[in-house]
Each structure stands twice: as C-alpha cells, then as structure tokens.
Amino acid sequence: MITRRTALRAGVAATSIVGTGGMLLPAVTATATEPRAAAAELDVTGIAKFTQRMPLAPVLQPYLTTNTTSYYRMDLKEVSREIVPGLTTRVRTFNGSFPGPVIKAESGRRVVVRQTNSLSVPTSIHLHGAHVPQDSDGSPMDVIAPGGGSKTYTYPNTQPHANLWFHDHAHHMESENVFRGMTGTYLLTDDIERRLRLPSGSYDIPISLRDARFATTGELIYEMGDFHNRNAILANGKPWPYFEVSARKYRFRFTNTANQRFFDLRLADDSEIVQIGTDGGLLPAPHRTNTVAISPGERADVVIDFSRYPVGSTIELVNKDVAPFESADTVGKVIQFRITRSAYDNSVVPATLRTLPPLPAATVTRDFDMRMDETGSPGSQAYINGKTYDMDRIDTEIAYGATEIWTVKNSNKFAPHNFHMHLVQFRVLERNGQPVTAGSETGLKDTVPLKPGETVKLQATFTGYRGTYVYHCHLFDHGAMGMMANMRIS
Ligand code: C2O
Ligand code: CU
Ligand code: CU
Numbered sequence: 232m233i234t235r236r237t238a239l240r241a242g243v244a245a246t247s248i249v250g251t252g253g254m255l256l257p258a259v260t261a262t263a264t265e266p267r268a269a270a271a272e273l274d275v276t277g278i279a280k281f282t283q284r285m286p287l288a289p290v291l292q293p294y295l296t297t298n299t300t301s302y303y304r305m306d307l308k309e310v311s312r313e314i315v316p317g318l319t320t321r322v323r324t325f326n327g328s329f330p331g332p333v334i335k336a337e338s339g340r341r342v343v344v345r346q347t348n349s350l351s352v353p354t355s356i357h358l359h360g361a362h363v364p365q366d367s368d369g370s371p372m373d374v375i376a377p378g379g380g381s382k383t384y385t386y387p388n389t390q391p392h393a394n395l396w397f398h399d400h401a402h403h404m405e406s407e408n409v410f411r412g413m414t415g416t417y418l419l420t421d422d423i424e425r426r427l428r429l430p431s432g433s434y435d436i437p438i439s440l441r442d443a444r445f446a447t448t449g450e451l452i453y454e455m456g457d458f459h460n461r462n463a464i465l466a467n468g469k470p471w472p473y474f475e476v477s478a479r480k481y482r483f484r485f486t487n488t489a490n491q492r493f494f495d496l497r498l499a500d501d502s503e504i505v506q507i508g509t510d511g512g513l514l515p516a517p518h519r520t521n522t523v524a525i526s527p528g529e530r531a532d533v534v535i536d537f538s539r540y541p542v543g544s545t546i547e548l549v550n551k552d553v554a555p556f557e558s559a560d561t562v563g564k565v566i567q568f569r570i571t572r573s574a575y576d577n578s579v580v581p582a583t584l585r586t587l588p589p590l591p592a593a594t595v596t597r598d599f600d601m602r603m604d605e606t607g608s609p610g611s612q613a614y615i616n617g618k619t620y621d622m623d624r625i626d627t628e629i630a631y632g633a634t635e636i637w638t639v640k641n642s643n644k645f646a647p648h649n650f651h652m653h654l655v656q657f658r659v660l661e662r663n664g665q666p667v668t669a670g671s672e673t674g675l676k677d678t679v680p681l682k683p684g685e686t687v688k689l690q691a692t693f694t695g696y697r698g699t700y701v702y703h704c705h706l707f708d709h710g711a712m713g714m715m716a717n718m719r720i721s
Contacts, residue, residue: 270446275463276560278315278470281545281567285472288416288437291332300341303334307356307375307413308349315463315470318449322412323350323399330439330468331397331415336388338421347381354408356382357400358417359528360510360656360677362390365698368653371402371715372622389695390656391585392424392512393675394530396439396486402622406490406707410453412468414439414488423585424513430482430534430578436474440525441465441489442562456708458491462561464550473545473567477574480536482507487525491706493647493680495552496523496531496565502539505580508532511656511675513584518670524552526649526680528705531671534580540570587675590658593690595635597627601650601681602642603709612713613704619713625699626716634692636660641681648709650687651678653700654720657691678705693720 293301310327311319322329336342346356353376357369366373367384375382395417399408416437429435442461444452452460463470487494498504498521506518510530523531540546548566553559603613612619618626629635637657639650656675659667663686667673679687703715 273445273447280471281473283469283472285467285474288330288333289328291334303344306347306349320449324412325415329412333416336419338388342386345383348375348377351377353401354399355401358397360395362695364696369400371400374401392421393419394484394532403711406711407453410490428579430480435482437484438466439486439488442492464565466566471564473569475569475571476537477572478538478542478570479574479576480534480578482534485531487527487529489527493526493552494550497549499547499549505534506671509671509674510677514674515587517580528651528678537570542570545569591634593634593636597637599639600642601648603646613709615716620715625719627718629693629720631697631720632694637689640686643683647682648704649678649680651705652702655691657689660690661688697721
C-alpha cells in the first residue's frame with residue numbers, strides 16, 4: 232500500500248488540473264512528471280462511429296431467493312474484452328461483465344451480495360446512493376484483500392425506489408479500478424414506481440456513460456488526473472455504439488461512471504427529452520427539457536419518444552459539454568439511435584410522478600468549502616474546508632436523527648467539482664442563492680455538480696444507521712488528492 236500511495240502522490244503532481252466541464256487550463260501533461268512505459272496511443276478518431284451495437288448490461292440472477300432476501304454472488308476478476316473493434320482490452324469486472332451487471336431490487340426486500348476479489352488489487356464495493364449500515368457501505372478503508380478475499384454486503388433496501396449503482400471505492404485505488412471497469416447498476420423499485428405505466432421491460436434500458444483512453448494494443452491507458460486524453464466515449468462499454476429502437480417511448484437510465492467527465496446530453500435535433508428521475512428516484516413531476524446534464528456519479532432517468540421519427544431514420548444523442556481543447560467529433564458524440572420499426576405503446580408519463588417525503592425543520596447548519604490547488608505545480612492537493620482526507624479523523628460529528636442544512640461552495644476558478652454524501656439522499660434547497668423549484672434538482676439527490684464558483688444549499692436527515700461515512704468530490708482523482716472527509720453519526 233505504501234508503494235502504491237507513494238506512486239499516487241507522484242501522480243498528484245500530474246493532476247493539479249482537473250475535470251472537463253468546459254474549462255480550459257494550461258496543459259500540464261502527466262507524462263512530463265510521471266514517466267511510464269510508453270504505450271503508443273490509439274488515435275480514437277480512427278474508431279468507426281455507430282458500427283457496433285450498444286450491448287445491454289446483463290441482469291444478475293440471485294442464486295437463492297427466500298421470502299425476505301435475494302442472495303447474489305459476484306467474482307471480481309480481470310478479463311479481456313473486445314471494446315475497440317479488432318483489439319482486446321483487459322478490464323476489471325464484476326463476473327466478467329463489461330458493462331457491469333444490473334441488480335434489480337425491491338424496497339422492503341433485502342439483497343445480500345457476496346463479493347470475491349480475484350483481482351490483484353484490493354477493492355471495496357460501495358453501493359452509491361444506498362441507505363445501508365456502515366459495514367456494508369463499502370467505505371474506502373473496508374477493503375477486500377486481493378487474490379481471493381471475500382466480503383458479504385447486506386443491503387436492507389428500506390429506502391424508496393432509486394437509481395443506484397455500485398463501484399469500487401478502495402482508498403487511493405478507486406480511480407483506477409473504476410476506470411478499468413468496476414461499475415454496475417442497481418435498480419431499486421417499489422410500488423410507487425410500479426404503479427405508473429412508464430416504459431418498462433425491453434423499453435427500459437440502463438446506460439452507463441464514460442470516457443476512455445486506449446493504447447494501439449487495445450489496452451486502457453490509465454493516468455491519474457488525465458482528463459484531456461480520455462477522448463473515446465463509451466456507452467455500455469462500447470465506443471460510440473448504435474442502438475436500434477422502435478418508434479415509441481423508451482426509458483433510459485443514464486449513469487455517469489466517468490472519472491472526471493461531465494456530460495450535457497441532447498438529441499442532435501434539440502428535441503424534447505423528458506427527465507422523470509434522478510439519483511434518488513422519480514422527480515415529483517416530469518421535467519420537459521432538451522438538455523440533461525450529469526456529472527460523475529450522477530444519474531438521469533429520462534423518457535425519449537421516438538414516435539416523432541420516421542421508421543428508417545436515425546437520431547444521435549450528443550454531448551454538448553465539450554471543452555475548448557476537445558473535439559465535438561469525438562467527445563461530442565455518444566450514441567446513434569436507429570428507428571427500425573413501429574410498435575404499440577401503452578406507456579404513459581403522468582403529470583405527477585411521486586410525492587417527495589416532507590422536509591423536516593433543520594436544526595444545524597454547516598459550511599463546506601471545496602478547493603484544489605490550481606497552479607499545476609507538483610504536490611498539488613485537494614481540500615474540503617482546507618483539509619485533505621485523513622481516514623482516522625472525524626470531520627463532522629452529527630447527532631443521530633438530526634436534520635441539517637449544508638452549504639457547499641466550489642471556491643476554485645477553473646476546476647469543476649461535485650459533492651456526494653454516503654448514507655443519505657438529500658434535497659437541493661438552493662443553487663447560487665436561488666431556490667430550486669423546478670427541474671432535475673427537485674428530486675432526491677446524492678450527488679450535485681458544482682461548477683467553479685457555485686454554491687448549493689443541501690438538506691439531509693441522518694437517521695437509520697449510526698457510524699462513520701464519507702462525503703467527497705466524485706471526480707475520483709480529486710477524492711484521491713484529498714477532497715474527501717468523514718462524518719460520524721452517533
Ligand atoms: Cu459513488 Cu463515495 O461514491
Ligand atoms: Cu456513494
Ligand atoms: Cu472535485
């Protein structure tokens with residue numbers, strides 16, 4: 232671990248700049264400070280677009296089901312997969328799946344997952360957005376030893392429906408482990424959601440979005456803080472795939488599993504996308520828009536109605552969050568939808584989707600300042616309230632049951648951040664001093680974006696479990712540079 236951490240410290244020098252999110256900073260290249268075996272870089276403009284079908288993530292089946300609980304097993308292992316046509320890539324996976332598998336869970340039924348780590352690196356499996364006891368949270372220090380160690384995680388599923396996902400969270404390893412593939416989807420449903428006649432079955436499609444960088448050999452090139460070279464966009468594990476749809480409504484559950492990239496998704500004709508949900512499940516009402524922005528770790532649950540397109544036509548999903556040093560021909564493209572047939576559609580998006588839980592009066596307010604060194608000099612770090620992460624330090628003491636308002640500010644001039652809390656789904660009360668009354672932030676959230684200079688006011692209630700949980704920037708490299716802290720609920 233020491234050598235690994237030392238190596239990552241060196242990596243920090245390369246990474247004092249930061250995410251995409253439309254920013255431009257003078258380039259400090261990772262190669263300048265961290266020499267490594269030179270792998271010739273694959274020119275991703277040579278990857279033909281929209282020639283590979285977007286795969287569906289496999290749905291994991293329980294090996295045992297009782298009245299109360301579904302039991303799953305996963306083997307964490309390295310496998311080779313064809314991602315770029317004609318090349319193979321070693322990826323770190325759950326059960327060999329790339330894209331990672333989907334667990335379908337229901338509120339009120341427990342899920343127990345036994346994870347066996349057959350990788351050569353430690354791992355910790357975190358269920359992002361879930362309300363779980365500390366020992367099943369997959370916290371950074373609670374690692375599963377490589378070479379066959381295992382751990383059983385218990386997910387009580389006492390929260391309402393939500394769009395969750397799971398990923399590696401081993402301290403200082405998560406950035407690389409996630410980049411190399413360790414993510415999966417966890418769709419928690421309940422009667423509130425099931426009663427609606429939203430598009431379902433084969434018309435309800437989870438899509439994980441991320442970026443990647445490849446060598447000419449096909450292997451992934453991982454360098455910490457390397458946001459400007461990850462120019463291939465993968466949807467469900469394939470670069471710029473196509474996806475065949477019927478001329479009807481589809482529900483897509485997008486998860487941004489990228490390390491640092493922000494997406495601003497649109498249809499190429501700027502037509503309507505109906506956002507129906509976010510991290511913590513459905514919005515109170517559908518949000519009709521033409522832009523769906525998700526920062527790393529966030530989810531967007533949307534409905535697109537393809538009945539407005541003639542059978543035989545295509546429409547692209549594009550990304551408008553393209554930095555000045557990037558190309559719209561690579562990172563600006565995502566998926567091509569091909570409308571191949573007509574289909575019966577009795578799904579509906581009702582005007583009211585859910586009633587959110589009431590907001591209890593808050594009794595505690597706190598301020599959090601997020602900042603990272605932006606000079607590009609070696610040894611740059613990232614801070615919450617002026618401190619880098621110390622796993623042994625409790626930064627925030629919370630009384631069990633308390634409702635608190637947290638004001639979180641991004642004090643950087645160039646670097647975008649976001650803010651993620653474990654254990655809770657929170658509400659966004661205000662953004663930049665303006666009350667949040669409409670749009671995608673009206674639902675339950677566990678991760679919020681903070682562009683440079685932005686401030687959000689969040690409200691959370693800390694019940695259910697006592698223990699120590701982290702909150703952090705979900706741009707994984709920033710977390711590894713110190714932008715993470717501990718809260719203790721007791
Ligand atoms: Cu998605 Cu602490 O993480
Ligand atoms: Cu999380
Ligand atoms: Cu950050």
